[in-house]
Amino acid sequence: MTPQAVPATGPIARLRRALSDWVPIRPLAVRHRRRIVGHLLGLGERDRYLRFGYAAGDAQIERYVAGLDFERDEVLGIFNRRLELVAMAHLAYAPAPQLPGRPAMAEFGVSVSASMRGRGIGRRLFDRAALHARNRGIDTLFIHALSENAPMLKIARNAGAKVERAGSESEAWLRLVPDTVSSHVDEALERHLAEVDFQFKRHLRELRRLRAHLRALKTRLFGPGKAA
Numbered sequence: 126m127t128p129q130a131v132p133a134t135g136p137i138a139r140l141r142r143a144l145s146d147w148v149p150i151r152p153l154a155v156r157h158r159r160r161i162v163g164h165l166l167g168l169g170e171r172d173r174y175l176r177f178g179y180a181a182g183d184a185q186i187e188r189y190v191a192g193l194d195f196e197r198d199e200v201l202g203i204f205n206r207r208l209e210l211v212a213m214a215h216l217a218y219a220p221a222p223q224l225p226g227r228p229a230m231a232e233f234g235v236s237v238s239a240s241m242r243g244r245g246i247g248r249r250l251f252d253r254a255a256l257h258a259r260n261r262g263i264d265t266l267f268i269h270a271l272s273e274n275a276p277m278l279k280i281a282r283n284a285g286a287k288v289e290r291a292g293s294e295s296e297a298w299l300r301l302v303p304d305t306v307s308s309h310v311d312e313a314l315e316r317h318l319a320e321v322d323f324q325f326k327r328h329l330r331e332l333r334r335l336r337a338h339l340r341a342l343k344t345r346l347f348g349p350g351k352a353a
Contacts, residue, residue: 213236
């Protein structure tokens with residue numbers, strides 16, 4: 126008798142789907158400046174233009190990274206298995222109090238390495254940045270992008286943002302719902318899992334290095350292809 130297939134519903138199925146779609150997004154700090162510079166310098170000319178709104182040169186990118194305020198803003202990153210920074214988002218908060226009646230705002234910017242395109246990385250970083258902004262009491266998420274930056278504007282529209290185009294530039298405004306106990310738990314869990322993932326990758330890298338070192342030592346002592 127052929128067993129009937131079990132419907133892919135229920136908490137276990139939902140957890141599996143969530144994990145298959147999950148991407149570890151980790152907060153970045155001052156110690157990550159070198160990795161951030163490396164990521165941004167690795168962007169092509171076209172990608173730099175879309176990210177910054179102008180053809181940013183190496184020196185301009187280095188000045189941008191040097192000016193990042195990790196105490197005030199939130200900088201998020203995604204690392205690959207070699208611990209290379211392959212995507213990052215900058216959530217910049219207004220440095221001065223807003224005018225009465227004007228919602229508190231944060232501006233979102235994102236960059237993704239060419240090798241990671243087409244995987245929804247930008248959307249995931251946007252969602253995580255929006256969650257963090259909500260939990261800090263921010264009412265509005267703001268995006269300033271070139272009108273030709275279709276992927277960025279698509280992310281904003283899909284999130285429900287109001288997009289206004291003015292010639293070659295566009296602005297998107299997304300009103301955020303208030304934070305809840307659940308939203309704080311979600312962010313704390315995301316941070317914890319991303320840290321676990323990073324440390325796991327770091328230990329794997331060290332094991333690979335140790336294995337390569339032992340292999341090289343064995344070759345020097347016994348010659349290639351010879352066992353100890």
